[in-house]
Amino acid sequence: MTVQAQKVRRLAEPLYEDNLPDKPCITLDEVIALIAEHGVEIPEEEALQIEHFVEKLPGNAVEPVAQGPFQPAMVMARIYRRWLAASRLHWELTEHAEHSPAWRNWSVTGQPVRLDAEGRKRAMAMLERMTSRNRDQFNDFLSGREQLTPLSLAADSVLFGVDDRVWLSGLGFETEAVLEFLRAKAPTADKVPETGLPEATTEDEPVKELEDEPAWVLTRDLVTRLEVAQKNEIARKKMQRSFKNPSQGLKSAKDGVGRGRLARWDPVQAALWLIRTSPRDWTFRIFDDLFERFFPEWRSRWEKESAGPKRRAGL
Incomplete structure (x- = not known):
């Protein structure tokens, strides 16, 4: 049989x-x-x-x-x-x-x-x-x-x-x-990747990426670049705690999907938040250099959205 x-x-x-x-x-x-x-x-x-x-x-x-x-x-x-x-x-x-x-x-x-x-x-x-x-x-x-x-x-x-x-x-x-x-x-295409894992979705709606905007940045990648840019150890540790347990103001820069190190961030909004809350530690010059070196795809948006705050700061 x-x-x-x-x-x-x-x-x-x-x-x-x-x-x-x-x-x-x-x-x-x-x-x-x-x-x-x-x-x-x-x-x-x-x-x-x-x-x-x-x-x-x-x-x-x-x-x-x-x-x-x-x-x-x-x-x-x-x-x-x-x-x-x-x-x-x-x-x-x-x-x-x-x-x-x-x-x-x-x-x-x-x-x-x-x-x-x-x-x-x-x-x-x-x-x-x-x-x-x-x-x-x-x-x-x-x-x-x-x-x-x-x-x-x-x-x-x-x-x-x-x-x-x-x-x-x-x-x-x-x-x-x-x-x-x-x-x-995993690639951002809407399919199962050749390696790694696809992005998790909810039962009602899949995760979508904005077509006219660069991919948001994983916590690990953003925090690592910020650590390189910041020479002050106390400021670095404070920044790390901020992303580990974000305040309501910083949460506005975070994508709604993903937790902890799986979260994704708008680096421009995160940069502006750091400047607003810790201006002595995080200057516009630091982020001008950071977007030039590490996030060139976000640089034009950074220049546009930082222009107003820079003027108000007399720069």
Whole structure:
């Protein structure tokens, strides 16, 4: 007896705000799962391969499991998505190492301790093994070298010994940091990106970008540039606190979607707010230079909107 063909879902699931984890830290496995579900599409050729593979499975390969019927197409699609998600995450962390979120582990003390160089090397090695496992599983099942069974759903942690499994269970990142990193890699086009995650949307209305305005700036990028521009350490720390917990006046420069480091800002309005509230620390000259060096696409708007305040300041 052969199994009736099961269809493979080609598209990634839409990413809504409710899908985002609401906790301080997220494990490596959860990051891979999030990318797999919301950031990986299955190309038509691979989807057809899976469907043809399932059609030819013998009946004893799809015995029911306790939770319900075993669905080979779903399992194969999951393995494929996790393979691509782990591979892309590894590539992003390697290619953009200088901007990547800090690896952390909370398996020992319960606190998300930042890993040192040796710990980061160990973490990347684990990610590489998880990538290889999903790739090899997918290809081995398709080729017939291995048989697809309910046991194929076993977690990637089976790759490791007891000590490594414990360490892996607490390995991950600060949630906002890794989501911001992945978002920064996603293109602004209204489609699932090749890497990273798409922007989250609400159930009622998708996030839209203004066509006649440059893309608003992520908190990380804006604060980093402001830190470079500001030489006074006290003023820098005050600025950092302001963006971490913005007042009502600063919130007018913030996009309505996104929280914390995932928020996006109008840098011109943020600059004018800083000048109004801390004129001794933040001068027009600082921002003239900042927009020239770091945000040239916003420079014309800065020149236009700062003209009035400059005149009133006698400049």
